[in-house]
Amino acid sequence: MANLPITQFEEKIIETVEQNPVVVIIGETGSGKSTQLSQILHRNGYSKSGIIGVTQPRRVAAVSVARRVAQELGVPLGEEVGYAIRFEDRTSERTLIKYLTDGVLLRESLSNAELNQYSVIILDEAHERSLNTDILLGLVKRLVKMRASNLKILITSATLDGEQVSKFFSNCPILNVPGKLYPVEILYSKERPKSYIDSCLKTAIDIHVKEPEGDVLIFMTGQDDIEKLVSKLEEKVRSLEEGSCMDAIILPLHGSLPPEMQVRVFSPPPPNCRRFIVSTNIAETSLTVDGVVYVIDAGYVKQRQYNPSTGMYSLDVVQISKVQANQRAGRAGRTRPGKCYRLYPSKVYQDDFLDVTVPEIQRSSLAGSVLYLKSLDLSDINVLKFDFLDPPSFESLEDALKQLYLIDAIDENGTITSVGRTMAELPLEPSLSRTLIEANEYNCLAQALTVAAMLSAETTLLLSRSNRTEKKRKHTPRDLPDGSGLGDHIQLLQIYERWDETDYDVDWCRDNDLQVRGMKFVKDVRKQLSQIMQKIAKGSLDVRANQSRKGRQQDYRNLRKALCVGFANQLAERMIHHNGYRTIGFKPQLVQVHPSSVLRTDEEGMLPNYVVYHELISTSRPYMRNVCAVEMLWVTPILKKLEKLDINKLSGGVSHIGEGTEETLAEAPKKEVDVAGLSNDRESKIQAARERFLARKANK
Numbered sequence: 001m002a003n004l005p006i007t008q009f010e011e012k013i014i015e016t017v018e019q020n021p022v023v024v025i026i027g028e029t030g031s032g033k034s035t036q037l038s039q040i041l042h043r044n045g046y047s048k049s050g051i052i053g054v055t056q057p058r059r060v061a062a063v064s065v066a067r068r069v070a071q072e073l074g075v076p077l078g079e080e081v082g083y084a085i086r087f088e089d090r091t092s093e094r095t096l097i098k099y100l101t102d103g104v105l106l107r108e109s110l111s112n113a114e115l116n117q118y119s120v121i122i123l124d125e126a127h128e129r130s131l132n133t134d135i136l137l138g139l140v141k142r143l144v145k146m147r148a149s150n151l152k153i154l155i156t157s158a159t160l161d162g163e164q165v166s167k168f169f170s171n172c173p174i175l176n177v178p179g180k181l182y183p184v185e186i187l188y189s190k191e192r193p194k195s196y197i198d199s200c201l202k203t204a205i206d207i208h209v210k211e212p213e214g215d216v217l218i219f220m221t222g223q224d225d226i227e228k229l230v231s232k233l234e235e236k237v238r239s240l241e242e243g244s245c246m247d248a249i250i251l252p253l254h255g256s257l258p259p260e261m262q263v264r265v266f267s268p269p270p271p272n273c274r275r276f277i278v279s280t281n282i283a284e285t286s287l288t289v290d291g292v293v294y295v296i297d298a299g300y301v302k303q304r305q306y307n308p309s310t311g312m313y314s315l316d317v318v319q320i321s322k323v324q325a326n327q328r329a330g331r332a333g334r335t336r337p338g339k340c341y342r343l344y345p346s347k348v349y350q351d352d353f354l355d356v357t358v359p360e361i362q363r364s365s366l367a368g369s370v371l372y373l374k375s376l377d378l379s380d381i382n383v384l385k386f387d388f389l390d391p392p393s394f395e396s397l398e399d400a401l402k403q404l405y406l407i408d409a410i411d412e413n414g415t416i417t418s419v420g421r422t423m424a425e426l427p428l429e430p431s432l433s434r435t436l437i438e439a440n441e442y443n444c445l446a447q448a449l450t451v452a453a454m455l456s457a458e459t460t461l462l463l464s465r466s467n468r469t470e471k472k473r474k475h476t477p478r479d480l481p482d483g484s485g486l487g488d489h490i491q492l493l494q495i496y497e498r499w500d501e502t503d504y505d506v507d508w509c510r511d512n513d514l515q516v517r518g519m520k521f522v523k524d525v526r527k528q529l530s531q532i533m534q535k536i537a538k539g540s541l542d543v544r545a546n547q548s549r550k551g552r553q554q555d556y557r558n559l560r561k562a563l564c565v566g567f568a569n570q571l572a573e574r575m576i577h578h579n580g581y582r583t584i585g586f587k588p589q590l591v592q593v594h595p596s597s598v599l600r601t602d603e604e605g606m607l608p609n610y611v612v613y614h615e616l617i618s619t620s621r622p623y624m625r626n627v628c629a630v631e632m633l634w635v636t637p638i639l640k641k642l643e644k645l646d647i648n649k650l651s652g653g654v655s656h657i658g659e660g661t662e663e664t665l666a667e668a669p670k671k672e673v674d675v676a677g678l679s680n681d682r683e684s685k686i687q688a689a690r691e692r693f694l695a696r697k698a699n700k
Contacts, residue, residue: 004031004032004035004036005031005178005180006032007032010044012175013025013175014044016173016175021144021148023154023175024155024156024165024169024172026175026177027156027177028330030180030181031179033124033158033177034288038052038122039072039097041120046120050116050119051095051117052097052118052119053098053115053118053120053122054124055102055124055136056100057102057125057130057133058282059101060262060282061125062084062085062100066090066097069097077090078090079094080095081095081096081098081099082097083099084098084099084101085100085104101132102132102136103132109139110372110375110424114143114146115143115151120152122156123136123137123140124157125156125158126157127157127285128285129359129360129361131360131361131364134389134390135361137168138388140153142387153169158327161356162174162176164389168389180334181330181333182333182334182336184295184332184339185338186329186342187339187341188342188344188345188349191345192343192344193343196298196299197228197229200229200343201229203341204216204276205233205237205240207296208245209240213246213293214291214293214338215275215291216275216277216295217279217295217331217332218278219280219295219328221298221300221317223254226253226254227252230250230252233248233278234250246274247270247273247274248275249270249274249276250278251277253265253279253289254279255280255282258517265279265289269291275291277292281328284324288334292335292338293332293335294340294341295331295332295339296340296341297320297340298344299325299342299349299353300317300319301318303315303317303363304363305364306364308396308398309587311587314617314618315617321353322355322356323357325342328340359389359390361388361392362390362396365400367399367403367429370397370404371409371423371424374409374416374424401650402585402650403430404420404430406568406642407431407565407568408434409423409430419434425536427532428529432456432566433566435565436452436533438565438566439558440537441562442559444559445533451489451493451563452529453525454496484556485600486600486628487560487611488598488614489614489626490556490559493559499519504520506519506520560631561634564635564638568612568638568641570613570614570616571583571638572591572612574606574607574609581593583616585642590622592621592624593623593627594624594627596625597625597627610629611624611627611629611630612630
């Protein structure tokens with residue numbers, strides 16, 4: 001058993017848990033809360049009546065902590081101790097302690113609203129305030145009332161505002177567990193550097209040359225910056241005079257790394273060798289790396305933010321909060337007194353940094369979350385009045401309702417449709433779920449599964465990291481298809497089909513500068529999505545690609561029709577007198593096609609009149625990314641729906657099916673939901689009801 005501070009409080013923890021349905025545990029950095037709390041409960045018999053579930057906001061943390069606990073208990077990973085993340089489940093019938101992402105737990109609640117398989121649910125790292133964790137807080141508050149006698153909820157964090165959470169849960173008790181921290185000396189810069197990468201590099205080398213042994217943890221904003229700094233560090237360390245200092249190992253750490261590379265940061269360095277770990281904010285609290293004595297903090301984090309008024313995402317480098325800064329500094333005091341080098345003045349920390357991080361729920365699109373809440377079909381849950389710890393803006397909820405209405409997930413009264421229920425069963429964003437359902441109607445499910453997998457896995461067509469710089473403007477991979485000029489979704493499909501023709505040869509990926517691990521992940525995701533669709537349809541589906549050229553062209557057309565339905569709220573019309581497009585719907589604005597797109601102009605140099613896009617991003621200007629051409633005939637029903645869009649009605653049908661909705665899809669019995677149906681059955685209930693609804697709207 002690990003000798004960590006939290007184990008000294010085992011008796012007090014068990015006593016408090018036995019007497020209260022909900023307990024907040026503030027475990028300081030180094031206390032061992034993530035690995036030991038589940039084992040404490042297991043030792044005291046809580047795993048006899050159900051699984052001890054521990055949620056993590058990050059996939060990497062769920063996997064690494066589960067691995068550590070299995071190791072400490074001396075059991076194979078996936079047996080008594082396992083983990084479940086999106087598209088990967090390493091658990092069994094014997095699993096007693098289960099680490100899972102908060103999103104996976106939400107999905108499990110769709111099939112079992114009371115989560116009866118769990119005796120304890122621990123919401124770990126709650127201070128990160130991920131979107132899914134905030135929704136879980138609201139759900140477990142309701143769940144506690146239903147299962148007060150046989151369910152325990154523990155909310156754990158390093159820095160969470162315990163009083164706020166305690167009040168949210170009817171003044172539940174708060175336990176504070178001190179961490180095993182040594183003093184950390186904070187060293188501020190006199191001014192903000194012009195380049196935080198160069199400043200990190202200089203600081204790291206100064207530490208290496210002048211300071212005693214001890215590992216260095218450097219916080220960077222994202223994968224690109226990490227790889228740049230790793231490359232520069234490696235070059236600089238090699239240039240140092242031999243024998244002038246100890247050896248060095250430089251390790252990146254971010255969520256996109258393969259598991260075998262992630263685990264390297266948990267292995268101690270060889271004798272007389274210093275490790276440099278260059279990490280995203282994943283190392284703030286989610287993962288603890290032993291041996292760190294020096295921390296370099298540039299004071300920034302990369303944050304994805306959504307603006308509901310424009311429907312636009314931006315990936316911005318923003319200042320961290322005071323809470324984050326203190327978490328980063330604390331990483332230097334795990335094994336002995338350490339130092340934290342803050343590459344910003346103390347005045348910036350005091351005056352400019354927010355006290356706490358803005359919760360993700362207040363800077364994200366809520367379409368998927370609202371669809372999830374509606375799919376629970378619980379009479380006491382009203383989406384617009386849902387009990388959030390920190391409520392999102394009404395504008396964000398309104399935006400989500402509009403999005404779901406345009407893609408047929410809810411009807412004009414705000415009531416979930418059977419199409420919407422089916423969408424909620426798929427582990428995809430709503431637009432991709434809707435596309436799969438529609439693609440099955442158009443006999444192009446095989447192609448849609450590929451596109452959904454490619455977009456979900458976020459595989460890019462960028463050159464591999466090692467040779468991107470030298471090839472960036474000199475070379476276009478000669479063997480990659482071009483999407484037939486129809487757009488990026490078709491290109492993604494063609495790339496995968498070309499790889500399929502090579503029998504998934506990894507050398508083909510390398511020759512065409514595609515990330516091998518990413519493409520393998522796409523293959524696995526596609527297989528799982530296919531299995532889920534077959535399960536939903538309760539029958540066999542034809543998920544093979546069409547081989548003839550004529551057949552492929554028809555598939556491309558049908559796929560684009562399905563994309564038009566799935567991405568109905570992401571539609572844009574070409575401006576005649578402007579070098580760009582105008583988005584259609586409730587957030588019209590001028591945008592341009594992203595320069596990386598393969599969408600082709602016609603003989604007159606004109607782009608298509610209408611396109612759908614995967615997302616709007618704001619960089620140097622507003623861009624549509626992953627764009628596909630669609631036809632006016634397919635757009636007309638969407639325009640008709642927009643004319644009649646009434647947010648007041650959408651808001652009013654959250655928990656009640658209003659009168660006069662005899663044709664809404666929600667009234668169809670569950671057994672009649674036929675997403676796959678028979679591919680040629682154009683008279684299926686779902687399709688017929690949808691067409692009647694659109695026809696009625698068009699005739700008004």
